[in-house]
Structure formats: structure tokens, C-alpha cells
Amino acid sequence: MATVSGDDVVSLHDAPTRPMNMIEAINDALDIMLERDPDVVIMGEDVGYFGGVFRATAGLQDKYGKTRVFDTPISECGIIGVAVGMGAYGLRPVPEIQFADYIYPGLDQLISEAARLRYRSAGEFIAPMTVRTPFGGGIFGGQTHSQSPEALFTHVSGIKTVIPSTPHDAKGLLISAIEDNDPVIFFEPKRIYNGPFDGYYDKPTRPWKDHPDARVPEGYYSIPLGKARTVREGQALTVLVYGTMVHVAEAVCREKGVDAEIIDLRTLVPLDIEAVEKSVEKTGRCLVIHEATRTSGFGAELSALVQERCFYHLEAPVERVTGFDTPYPHSLEWAYFPGPIRIGEAIDKLLGA
Amino acid sequence: MAKQGEGGGYNRPRLQLHVPEPKFRPGDTVDFSHIVVPEAGVQTRPDEACEASETNPLCTDLVRVLGDDNKAHGPWDPRLTPDKLREMLRHMALVRAFDERMYRGQRQGKTSFYMKCIGEEATSVAAAHALASDDMVFPSYRQQGILIARGYPLVEMINQIYSNRGDKLKGRQLPIMYSSRNYAFFTISGNLATQLPQATGFAMASAIKGDSRIAAAWVGEGSTAEGDFHSALTFAAVYNAPVVFNVVNNQWAISSFSGFAGAERTTFAARAIGYGIAGLRVDGNDPLAVYAAERWAADRARMNKGPTLIEHFTYRAEGHSTSDDPSAYRSAQEREEWPLGDPIMRLKLHLIEIGEWSEDQQEAMDRELAESVKAATKDAEKNGILGHGLHHPFHTMFEDVFEELPWHLEEQAEQAIRERQIKWPQ
Numbered sequence: 001m002a003t004v005s006g007d008d009v010v011s012l013h014d015a016p017t018r019p020m021n022m023i024e025a026i027n028d029a030l031d032i033m034l035e036r037d038p039d040v041v042i043m044g045e046d047v048g049y050f051g052g053v054f055r056a057t058a059g060l061q062d063k064y065g066k067t068r069v070f071d072t073p074i075s076e077c078g079i080i081g082v083a084v085g086m087g088a089y090g091l092r093p094v095p096e097i098q099f100a101d102y103i104y105p106g107l108d109q110l111i112s113e114a115a116r117l118r119y120r121s122a123g124e125f126i127a128p129m130t131v132r133t134p135f136g137g138g139i140f141g142g143q144t145h146s147q148s149p150e151a152l153f154t155h156v157s158g159i160k161t162v163i164p165s166t167p168h169d170a171k172g173l174l175i176s177a178i179e180d181n182d183p184v185i186f187f188e189p190k191r192i193y194n195g196p197f198d199g200y201y202d203k204p205t206r207p208w209k210d211h212p213d214a215r216v217p218e219g220y221y222s223i224p225l226g227k228a229r230t231v232r233e234g235q236a237l238t239v240l241v242y243g244t245m246v247h248v249a250e251a252v253c254r255e256k257g258v259d260a261e262i263i264d265l266r267t268l269v270p271l272d273i274e275a276v277e278k279s280v281e282k283t284g285r286c287l288v289i290h291e292a293t294r295t296s297g298f299g300a301e302l303s304a305l306v307q308e309r310c311f312y313h314l315e316a317p318v319e320r321v322t323g324f325d326t327p328y329p330h331s332l333e334w335a336y337f338p339g340p341i342r343i344g345e346a347i348d349k350l351l352g353a
Numbered sequence: 354m355a356k357q358g359e360g361g362g363y364n365r366p367r368l369q370l371h372v373p374e375p376k377f378r379p380g381d382t383v384d385f386s387h388i389v390v391p392e393a394g395v396q397t398r399p400d401e402a403c404e405a406s407e408t409n410p411l412c413t414d415l416v417r418v419l420g421d422d423n424k425a426h427g428p429w430d431p432r433l434t435p436d437k438l439r440e441m442l443r444h445m446a447l448v449r450a451f452d453e454r455m456y457r458g459q460r461q462g463k464t465s466f467y468m469k470c471i472g473e474e475a476t477s478v479a480a481a482h483a484l485a486s487d488d489m490v491f492p493s494y495r496q497q498g499i500l501i502a503r504g505y506p507l508v509e510m511i512n513q514i515y516s517n518r519g520d521k522l523k524g525r526q527l528p529i530m531y532s533s534r535n536y537a538f539f540t541i542s543g544n545l546a547t548q549l550p551q552a553t554g555f556a557m558a559s560a561i562k563g564d565s566r567i568a569a570a571w572v573g574e575g576s577t578a579e580g581d582f583h584s585a586l587t588f589a590a591v592y593n594a595p596v597v598f599n600v601v602n603n604q605w606a607i608s609s610f611s612g613f614a615g616a617e618r619t620t621f622a623a624r625a626i627g628y629g630i631a632g633l634r635v636d637g638n639d640p641l642a643v644y645a646a647e648r649w650a651a652d653r654a655r656m657n658k659g660p661t662l663i664e665h666f667t668y669r670a671e672g673h674s675t676s677d678d679p680s681a682y683r684s685a686q687e688r689e690e691w692p693l694g695d696p697i698m699r700l701k702l703h704l705i706e707i708g709e710w711s712e713d714q715q716e717a718m719d720r721e722l723a724e725s726v727k728a729a730t731k732d733a734e735k736n737g738i739l740g741h742g743l744h745h746p747f748h749t750m751f752e753d754v755f756e757e758l759p760w761h762l763e764e765q766a767e768q769a770i771r772e773r774q775i776k777w778p779q
């Protein structure tokens with residue numbers, strides 16, 4: 001079985017692959033980690049017998065038993081709190097929060113506790129948990145099934161924030177997250193669970209199966225946290241992006257025939273600053289995209305970093321494309337979503353067209 | 354501290370984790386004989402002004418009024434007039450007709466989502482009838498019965514469900530997340546149990562101001578695991594707040610049975626005992642018992658005797674929502690075997706029994722209600738269905754974030770409108 005270590009380019013040519021959608025890839029990663037590490041336990045609302053409302057844990061309770069994979073009371077505070085306690089014992093809990101929009105009752109346990117145990121006990125206690133949670137909109141979920149709260153977590157010291165954009169990465173990153181000794185929040189872009197949505201909501205969506213990044217290597221492999229992925233190389237501008245928006249950015253650049261370099265950040269904290277600098281220094285122009293609200297979003301951090309570190313290479317101000325600073329509206333979901341038009345305008349502006 | 358390995362190693366017994374398991378899974382034969390169903394009418398009814406502890410025995414009992422003979426029994430019989438009973442029957446039947454039609458509408462692509470309350474109609478309709486129309490209710494997403502009992506127009510409900518240009522909530526909320534200040538119906542949240550401390554706070558405010566209105570909140574049994582539930586009860590107990598908490602124990606929280614909220618250990622009503630407030634456990638499929646319990650609690654609150662926790666013991670007869678298929682996790686037989694029957698059927702049979710109703714009248718009423726729902730649906734469809742262009746103007750998306758629009762939202766509104774013109778040039 002191939003193992004990837006230390007490098008940003010994952011090459012697993014020797015491992016046989018299987019086409020998977022993102023849910024299957026996540027399920028596979030969980031299966032492998034339950035198998036490899038008897039300290040891994042999975043819990044959350046409806047994750048046990050039923051296998052999760054998105055089916056990410058389907059079949060795992062059957063295979064590993066009820067004390068490794070189990071349902072919980074509806075209490076996000078309880079779920080994350082007991083994960084802290086289990087971590088203190090030496091387990092490696094992988095709690096699921098059914099929707100990122102429902103993580104807020106658990107924030108005290110995550111922010112004041114999990115994120116600070118190591119620091120406040122000088123390393124005596126750690127919280128080696130991975131909180132998995134679906135996030136993002138585009139499914140007509142209204143304001144409580146659509147949010148992208150990643151910046152709340154990147155703002156907290158002591159939590160790693162990981163966001164995959166392909167089945168291949170979802171598996172390798174989730175395995176790394178579970179193996180990591182620090183608390184990790186693992187946001188799953190639910191809009192692309194079943195296919196690489198490109199932002200054209202009025203056109204039929206493709207399933208993952210024909211996408212090259214849906215060819216997922218069998219067995220164990222990990223993708224290191226803190227390493228970005230170059231989706232495509234280019235000279236005209238750098239696009240810093242993650243999650244669902246990777247595919248939207250790709251589609252827009254393809255359609256406009258822009259020679260963009262698209263960097264899928266994969267991990268927001270710790271950030272692959274080298275990859276960011278290298279690309280922006282080469283292209284001199286930078287577009288930051290996220291679906292989350294704009295004000296104090298992670299794009300603000302990225303744009304500040306680029307300005308601080310690449311200022312003399314910049315030929316235009318950094319552009320940000322984001323969701324609007326409103327709750328996610330139900331009927332006007334597609335007016336809210338930072339789609340091809342918004343991205344296209346920003347690219348034109350950056351290139352001075 | 355040494356890490357303990359397998360078996361502990363201290364010559365002490367090995368610990369085991371208990372993970373609850375429901376009695377029946379798909380395909381299992383269902384036998385509900387473990388559920389104790391006491392005879393109707395035998396439960397004592399303490400005075401509304403009693404010490405909270407006097408209700409303790411009722412927290413593990415089951416208040417029932419309608420017996421197998423379809424007659425009303427015992428001290429909890431609210432002795433409602435036949436007109437009132439017929440009105441409650443009508444409202445419950447209307448809720449059911451409405452649910453059936455909206456469910457179909459979702460399946461036909463007219464909206465994104467719907468949630469029925471089939472089998473649980475009494476817990477909202479009968480309870481709403483027991484409250485004053487200006488008592489503030491803090492519902493969960495399964496109390497459409499309150500709006501219907503308060504005479505809220507069906508067309509408005511459907512406009513909201515379709516997120517169309519007639520929707521008073523401007524298409525912002527997920528279907529069925531209603532709000533109506535005029536009908537004393539608090540805006541529904543998607544985040545579970547948040548309404549409970551809010552109801553306590555409303556009740557406290559009413560008491561601060563020397564008002565006479567009380568508050569009532571509803572929550573599913575699964576959601577009582579949230580911290581908000583416990584905060585709400587603590588505050589209510591501390592300030593003796595005039596609030597009624599309704600826990601609708603429909604046995605299931607999506608795929609998780611009530612054991613995951615603690616039902617293997619005690620009843621939900623018994624939570625009241627620990628907080629020192631009044632508690633009642635009622636047959637939630639018995640509209641007369643629900644009415645009586647809610648009325649008892651409301652009167653108690655109005656006399657400044659404090660909060661009551663009511664557990665409505667009922668059954669979620671269908672899926673959690675249009676996104677759920679319960680055949681994947683529970684036995685289909687449960688619905689048929691449910692020992693407390695169906696609330697509409699029970700009230701209908703009672704009215705027939707006392708000579709105030711007939712099957713023919715029921716049939717005629719059902720037909721009439723189906724027609725009125727159909728007519729309301731047609732009216733609402735004139736305002737559009739989800740995703741077909743008849744929505745609120747783009748600018749409304751940016752309104753109500755704050756009282757006044759700050760510059761950045763104004764800029765973003767311009768952006769949204771520009772994008773619209775690019776996509777659909779007139």
C-alpha cells in the first residue's frame with residue numbers, strides 16, 4: 001500500500017484505484033482508520049445504525065460494533081465535550097456534527113477546551129479529535145443548512161481547519177486529520193458530495209465518476225495537513241480557493257480561457273504559505289474566493305497575507321469573491337452564491353479587461 | 354496517571370459501555386406490550402395551585418381521558434362543549450389534509466422541503482385551544498397545528514412553503530419555518546431547542562411588566578438533550594416563570610429512538626422533578642387529555658404558580674421530513690401497533706359516541722377541507738412556486754440584516770442586482 005509523506009503532490013501510481021464519490025471516500029477513510037487504530041471511535045447524531053443523514057458512516061457500526069461507532073443524544077455540546085474526555089483517556093474520537101450550522105452549541109467545548117488543552121496543561125492533556133461536519137450551500141437548505149463558518153475556527157488558536165475538494169483529497173486528508181494529535185475541524189462541502197458542482201446551477205450536474213480526482217487509491221494513504229494542491233498551473237493570475245468553489249473557479253477560468261493558476265488550499269490552518277507566495281510572485285495577481293460571508297472571512301486573512309508578503313510582486317490589488325454578508329437565503333440561494341458571473345467580473349477587473 | 358489497558362489491570366471488574374438499542378428494527382415484529390397504558394380517568398387531578406411535588410406521581414403516569422369505550426372519563430375530563438370538540442376535530446383534520454397536500458407538492462417539485470405531523474395533531478391543536486389566543490407560543494417545526502388552530506390563513510402558510518413573492522418572510526426561511534407576531538407565534542428556528550430559554554425569557558418579561566400573558570414552548574423529546582432545554586428549566590424554576598414546556602415525545606428523532614435522549618432511564622416529564630417544577634405526562638393522542646393538561650398548566654402559570662413541563666406521549670407516524678425514509682431504521686409495523694391510536698380517529702369516535710357527530714358528517718368535512726386546501730394551494734401558486742422566478746426582489750435579500758442598510762450591504766445589493774441583469778438581460 002502506498003503511503004504519501006511530506007510532499008504536496010500525491011503520487012500513488014502503484015496503488016489500484018476505485019472511482020468514489022466524496023461520501024464513499026470519507027466512508028473509506030473512516031473504515032480504514034477504525035481498522036488500523038483501535039482507539040478511533042465515531043459518534044454523532046444518527047451516525048450509528050442509520051449511518052448518518054448523508055450516509056458517511058454507513059455500514060461502519062455493523063462492521064466495528066456499537067462501542068466504536070454509535071449514535072449520540074442531540075447535544076453538540078455533549079458530543080464535543082465527551083470527545084475531549086475520550087481524548088484525555090487516549091482515544092482518538094471522530095465526532096460528526098450533522099450540519100456545520102449546528103456546531104454552535106458545542107463551541108465552548110471546542111474553542112475554550114479542545115483547542116486549549118495542550119496549551120493550558122503544557123502538553124499533559126491533548127484533544128486528538130477530528131470533528132467532521134458538512135458545510136456550505138447550494139442545496140436549498142435555507143439559513144440553517146447552508147453556512148460556511150470556517151473563519152470562526154481559523155480565528156481560534158489551537159484548531160486545525162481542513163476542507164477537501166475532491167474524493168481523493170477527502171480520503172487522504174481525513175486520514176491525516178484523524179492521525180493528527182491536535183483537534184481538527186474537517187469541513188465537508190456537501191454540495192460536492194455527489195459531483196463536482198461547477199456553479200452552473202441551471203445545467204445538469206455531473207457525477208464524480210468521470211472526474212480524475214474521483215479515482216481514489218485503495219487502502220491507506222495520507223495527504224499531509226498544511227499542503228496546498230495546484231489544481232492547474234498558469235501565468236495570468238493566482239486563484240486561492242477551497243471546497244466547492246475550487247470547481248466553480250476551474251469552470252470559470254476554463255470558460256473564459258484565462259491562464260489562471262488555481263491553488264486549492266486544502267488546509268486553512270496551518271496554511272501552505274509557501275505555495276501561496278510562490279504562485280503570487282509568479283503571476284503578480286491574486287483572486288481569493290470563498291462561499292462564506294465576506295466580512296472577516298478567511299479571504300480577508302489571505303488577502304492580508306498576500307499584501308504583506310508579496311506586495312512588490314503585485315500588479316493589481318487582491319480581489320475577493322465571496323458570499324454576501326447576509327444569512328443564506330432560501331429562495332434567492334443562487335443570487336447569494338458566488339457564482340460564475342461574480343467570479344468572472346473579478347477576473348476581468350484583475351486582468352484590467 | 355497510567356493509561357489503563359484492556360481489562361483495567363487493577364483486579365477490578367471490566368467496565369462496559371452501554372449503547373441504547375430500540376426494541377424493533379426494520380422487519381421486526383412489533384410488540385408494544387411493555388408500554389404501560391393505564392385506564393382512562395383513573396389519574397388524580399391536583400389543584401392547579403398545588404405544590405409542584407404533588408404532580409410527581411403524574412410524571413411517571415399517563416393522564417388519559419378518552420377510554421376504549423370512546424367516552425370521556427375522570428377528573429381530567431375538560432368537559433368541553435360539543436361545538437368546541439367539533440372545532441378541535443376540524444382543526445386536526447385540516448392539519449392532516451394540509452400536510453398531505455404539501456407533502457405531495459414537495460414531491461412534485463413545488464418546494465424544497467416539508468415536514469408532516471401525522472399522528473401528533475392533538476399535541477399542537479388541542480394545546481393551542483387550551484391557551485389564550487394572545488399567549489405567546491414558541492414552537493418547533495412540527496406545530497403547524499397551532500397556526501391552524503389560531504386561524505392563520507392557509508394561503509400564507511403555503512406562500513411561505515413555496516418561498517414565493519407572496520411569502521411574508523420574503524423567501525428567506527426554509528419551508529415551514531413560519532413566523533407570525535400577529536398570531537403570537539414566535540419565529541421558528543432550525544437550531545433545536547433554542548426556543549425554550551426564549552420562552553422562559555418572554556414569560557419572565559411578562560411577569561416583570563405585570564402582564565397576564567403566559568408563554569408556551571414545544572420541543573421534540575430528542576431535543577431535550579440540548580443544553581438549552583436544561584437552561585430553560587433552570588431559569589423557569591428560579592424565577593417561577595409563567596411558561597409551559599411541551600415535550601412532544603413522538604419516540605423518534607430522525608433515526609434515533611427516545612432512548613438516546615434518556616428514555617431508558619425515566620420519563621421526560623420526570624425531568625420536572627429534578628428542577629422542582631410541576632410535571633405531567635399525558636396521552637398525546639388523546640385530544641381531551643392534551644387539552645386538559647395544557648389548560649391546567651396555563652391556569653397554574655396565570656396564578657403565578659410557576660412553570661409546568663408536559664410530556665405528550667405520542668408517535669411520529671411518518672418520516673422525519675421529506676428528506677427521510679424511516680423504513681431504513683424502524684419497523685413499519687410500529688405505526689399499526691401503536692397502542693394509543695390516532696388522535697383524529699379517537700375524537701371522531703368520541704363525538705359519534707355522544708351523539709354529536711356521524712361518519713357522514715366526517716366524510717363531508719374531510720371533503721370540504723381537502724377542497725379548501727386545494728383552493729388555497731391554487732391561490733398561493735399564483736404567487737409562484739420555489740425556483741420559478743416569482744420571488745422577492747433581489748434587494749430584499751439585504752434588508753433586515755440590520756434595521757438600516759450599512760454601506761457594505763448596499764454595495765453587495767448593487768452587485769447582486771448587476772449579476773441579475775447580466776444573467777437575465779431584459
Ligand SMILES: Cc1ncc(C[n+]2csc(CCOP(=O)(O)OP(=O)(O)O)c2C)c(N)n1
Binds near residue numbers: 102
Ligand atoms: C442544534 C441542532 N442540532 C441538530 C439538528 C439536526 N436535526 C434536525 S431535527 C433533528 C431531530 C429532532 O428530533 P426531536 O427533537 O425528537 O423532534 P422531532 O423531529 O421528532 O419532532 C435533528 C437531529 C438541528 N436542527 N439543530
